[in-house]
Amino acid sequence: RDAAGPGGPRLQVTASLSPFVPKPFTPFQWEAQIGQDEIDRRVRLVRERFKGQKCLKLRWHEPAMSHLEGILSRADRRMADVVELAWRRGALFDSWMESFDLAPWLEALEECGISAEACIGAREPGAPLPWGHLEAGVSxxxxxxxxxxxxxxxxxxxxxxxxxxxxxxxxxxxxxxxxxxxxxxxxxxxxxxxxxxxPQRDQQAHQPRRDAEGRLVCKSQRQEPPRIAAELVHKAAQYRFWHTKTGGSACLSQLELQATLERALRRAGLPLAFSRGFHPLPLLSFGRALPVGVESDAEWFALTLRRILPPAGAATLLAPHLPPGMRLRLAEFTPPGRRTEQAVAETFACHLAGPDADDLPARRFAAFAALAEAPFTREGKNGPRAMDLRPLLLRWAAAPHGGGVTFTLDWHMGYLSPLLFTLAVLCPKGEEDRLRPRLRLRKTGQIFEDGRVFPPSGNDAGNG
Structure with a gap:
């Protein structure tokens, strides 16, 4: 029915359906997972019930993906050979449904002599488990x-x-x-x-309030946020840590990078300051998100600590816990109480691999620079968004040995993914599939409003 009366928006309910996968180190690690055919039958049953219901929307996890998840979750170390063999048979980007194919995995399992049914089958309590030699902290x-x-x-x-x-x-x-x-x-x-x-919390703060008839109270009577220790929210000092993001680290998305960094900060034992509210989190912020696969010599994150440490000392504690490819270059204090400044321009190096790519990037950038305007349309959250790409390019130069260019992008008029910009310049319609796998893009520096450049020209910044 209408949620806001006649003419108002209709009530929409979305349900998510995810088959149960008994995971190691949980109370259900001994249980069997239902087979793929049974998962498929149950999903189809629920989908049939949802048909014709305009106000109900169903999302579900694909049965084949859930079946493979159970196999990978509950197998032993022999699964390493299966993963490599499946990859060699074309299993790539399998977390995306449009790229997922179960066949290479089943072929790899058979070739390695591993039974999928045994992987997802029940285990006898007390019998050895493939993961029994690992310590997860619970008995x-x-x-x-x-x-x-x-x-x-x-x-x-x-x-x-x-x-x-x-x-x-x-x-x-x-x-x-x-x-x-x-x-x-x-x-x-x-x-x-x-x-x-x-963090120290009030147990009652997490209990929803109800009236005499058991109904939830209105928003104006919502419970107070949990109380946490006063020292945890003390903001003693703000820092900016400059780092690289190369090699394997370039494949981390922004969310994965944040999770990885939060774990590293805890392992380093740094005295983190936390936010207030219902979900206290470390006071941590980042520069502009880098597209997955793009490397960088000049990334940063901002951090607030509840005790003052020398920047070099904080960097020394953190550095050993960072993943490969994420090397700290500089740690510095930032003005307290202010948001960390963003760069107004950034520099990049682009290289196109292949024997036919010697002067292709230079020719394409020269043609782009000669344009009076370069209309570009991309899909945004609120629909298509049109913009002119030409003002973004401040300067460019051909690489000395061919096959690439260096260029500077200006963000005064708005930000665009540097990867999107580079593809728009190098890859006319119809060529992206051919050129994209050969493209290597790397951020080399950031330029600020007052003229400061990182890294400083001619030297590598050390921890300071």
């Missing part, structure tokens, strides 16, 4: 107890707000944590973990 006895509770329909309350279940992850009076490197006095370690991993 098998705890998982078996939780399995019994789950099969009996009993809920285990969140230990942050309820009783400790002695799973083994934390240091408690019953014994130290099972995780290596956490040895400490029980009181000190528990206090530290509660403050850094589970």
């Amino acid at each position: 098998e006895a705890f998982l078996l107890t939780e399995r019994e509770r789950a099969l009996a329909g009993r809920i285990t309350p969140d230990c942050r707000y309820g009783a400790c279940r002695h799973c083994g992850a934390c240091d408690t009076a019953a014994g130290p944590s099972r995780l290596a490197g956490t040895a400490d006095t029980a009181d000190a370690a528990t206090t530290r973990r509660n403050r850094l991993v589970f």
Whole structure:
């Protein structure tokens, strides 16, 4: 029915359907996963029920992908050979449904002598498990107890707000944590973990309020955010860390980079400052997101700490925990209370591989630079968006040895993915599929409003 009366928007309900995959280190690691045919039957059953319902929308995980997820999740180290063999048979970008094909995986499994049914089959409690030699921080006895509770329909309350279940992850009076490197006095370690991993919260703050008839209260009566320790939200100093993003790190998306960096910061033991609100997070921000696959010599992230550390000291603590290809180049203080400044222009180096590409980039950039305007349309969140690309190109030059160019893009009039810009210049319609796999793009520097350039010309900035 209408959510806002006659003429108003119609109520739309979206449901998501995802087949259950029993994962290692969970209470269900001994359970069997249903087969692909049964997953497909259940998905089709629900889809049939949704047909003809204008206000209901169903999204579902493809049965074949769920089947493969279960195989990969519960196999032993022999699966490494299967992954390589499937890749050699064309299994690439399989997390995208339009590129997914189960056949190479099934062929690889058969060639390696591994049964898909055995991978997703039930396991006997107490029998050796392929992942049993790994330590995840929780004991098998705890998982078996939780399995019994789950099969009996009993809920285990969140230990942050309820009783400790002695799973083994934390240091408690019953014994130290099972995780290596956490040895400490029980009181000190528990206090530290509660403050850094589970900020102190009010249990009642997470209980939705209801009226006398059990209905949720209105927004004006919404509960207060959880309370966290005062020292965790203290902003003692702000920093900007400059780093590279090359090699394997260039394949990390912005979300993956953020998750990787948050783990590295915790491993480094830096005294992070947290935000307030219902979901406290480290005070961490980034420069413009770099397209996946594009390398860079000049990326940065901004960080707020609750204790003042020398920039070089903070960099020394963090550097060993960063992934390959992410090398710290400079750590510096930034003005407190201000957003970290963004560059107004950036420099890039572009190279096109192949024997026929000697002067192709230079010819295409020369033709583009000669244009009075370059209309370009791209799809945005609110539909097609038209813009003129020509003002973005400040200058360009051919690479000394051919096959590439260097160029500077101006962001005063708005930002565009540098990869999109480069493809628009180099790849007229019909050529992108041929040229895109041979293109290598790398950010080489950033230019700020006051004329500052990073990295400084002629030298590599060290940690300062």
